[in-house]
Amino acid sequence: MSIQKIAQLAGVSVATVSRVLNNQGTVKEKNRERVLAAIKASNYQPNLLARQLRTARSGMLLVMVSNIANPFCADVVKGIEAEAEQNGYRILLCNSGSDITRSQSSLQLLSGKMVDGIITMDALTTLPELSGMIGDAPWVQCAEYDEHSAVSTVGIHDREASIFAIQQLLARGCQRIAMINHDLNYKYAQLREQGYREALNAAGNGWQRIAYARDLSAEAGSEALNQLLDGDALPDAVFAVSDSLAAGALRALSSKGLRVPEAVAVIGFDGTELGEITSPQLSTIAQPSRAIGQQAVKLLLQKIADPGSAAEKIILDWHYIARASC
Amino acid sequence: MSIQKIAQLAGVSVATVSRVLNNQGTVKEKNRERVLAAIKASNYQPNLLARQLRTARSGMLLVMVSNIANPFCADVVKGIEAEAEQNGYRILLCNSGSDITRSQSSLQLLSGKMVDGIITMDALTTLPELSGMIGDAPWVQCAEYDEHSAVSTVGIHDREASIFAIQQLLARGCQRIAMINHDLNYKYAQLREQGYREALNAAGNGWQRIAYARDLSAEAGSEALNQLLDGDALPDAVFAVSDSLAAGALRALSSKGLRVPEAVAVIGFDGTELGEITSPQLSTIAQPSRAIGQQAVKLLLQKIADPGSAAEKIILDWHYIARASC
């Protein structure tokens, strides 16, 4: 079913059909009705491929997430969706799974003109490989801040937040503060680790242990915690770079009979709903997830409207949520 | 940058460029090299819109999820992704948020020929409104089983699973078993409620209370539980239709000082990782999430390959995971 058939059915030209379809130009009322009737009668749906090929505009934004199962990502996506919708854009989600091949495959949607722009949440270090395909298409990098790249970004001050968390633990009297980090390919992982070391060094505390979780699942958090427990001295505090990791750590601590926060204090990161269902509830650094997504869309739309505009960096505020685990 | 330019640069026709692009037909080695060189030199990327318009094939599957933040959905999506990838298909995720307008908007991707088929996880009752747009495009409905519709589905036997859960509670000696259900627009919600009532009726137990959560968040689970606590007699067991709801219920119980399972036993549904991070850990009905996604793709691909084939229904096995909450 094409616009041709509709034109034929309605006894007008394709141009006229196109005009009523797009509500533009002027069409005599009687013709409009005829066209509308023909459309309804044949259950016609316009071919988006043809339309977008012609107009070079899709009204769609691609969002590339490393892991939708992560509640923080899901929250950011919600912010993205809301803002996009408000501006008449639809969003397409691709789960890259941090896999470079899969990312590249998804990027074809961009280079292939199926979407007008892209928001990535991938690891910073994978970006160079991607940027070739992205070229100078509208792009903003989300929740992964990089000061040197020429791409627009929105995120928080990760180092600061991390320092704050450690200071919190220090103020509590903790002596052996361990960290559960994630893949150092992520800039946030690097920055938070840097903050961890800085804060401890500044306090003259040389006891530093870091375990790296293989992904952001609770399971991986448990594993990481068990690694930490393997050493000579037990940590009396754990700072995890994600609530899901922290949740897994809490679980592992509990199964070892270590009370939280008495024996081991725990601080998480993200401020997701996960922190409310663990026991004890999780103290955590909350990111402004929705706002991050929202800002990302704003930057992207700006770039789409004016492709020549310069890259912009937005830093949003985090805050600490004190609950029972610290 | 178009195939035209490449042809010009390489000094061949567009047909030849197309042939090397698609690795088909035969091209003299020297010409192939020239084309490849031109492509590299100009960082050419094929326009997918044009290609798909011409071939009427996209290699993409649309997955419409009501809520990606739900871990069960995320697991199903993982199964979908894996199976799709194995068959050379890319997947596009759309978060409908159970919103009919948003669903319709996403469906334009299908009717607009941008994707070859669709997997929905929406509520059954919204489907009639959608089926008009879907027409007879390849479609499978996932995790929401309907015996009467003509669309392929894959799911579990919800009523049975629900009955089993209630019997478990009954066997434990629970007398006042409440249910936390979700929107009855979902068939699974209807079926599980039916199972709940049937099992209690069969046991001659007339004490039946149901609270409906406004969504599938832990927060909504807590709210629902508090409603349940409002009545005259306290329940001594709660069956929740989702792990996230159950997690919220556990949290609310704990804040009321009600011990689980001693004062109130709890059983969840889905078998997601959430059940492992709550305290106590959650006993739950586990769905074969990955397999559900995988089967859905198989059915869909089958339908794409042979559009005339009949709708198929697949019922997968669930199993009970006994943990500490019951």
Place this chain on the structure above:
DNA sequence: CTGAAAGCGCTTACAG
């Protein structure tokens, strides 16, 4: 092994 040409289904100046 290669190229000219038709055509996928739209939109949009342009002329009337």
Place this chain on the structure above:
DNA sequence: CTGAAAGCGCTTACAG
């Protein structure tokens, strides 16, 4: 207010 025609960037018989 309307239609004929060009063109978006591809692929694919078809002829050579």
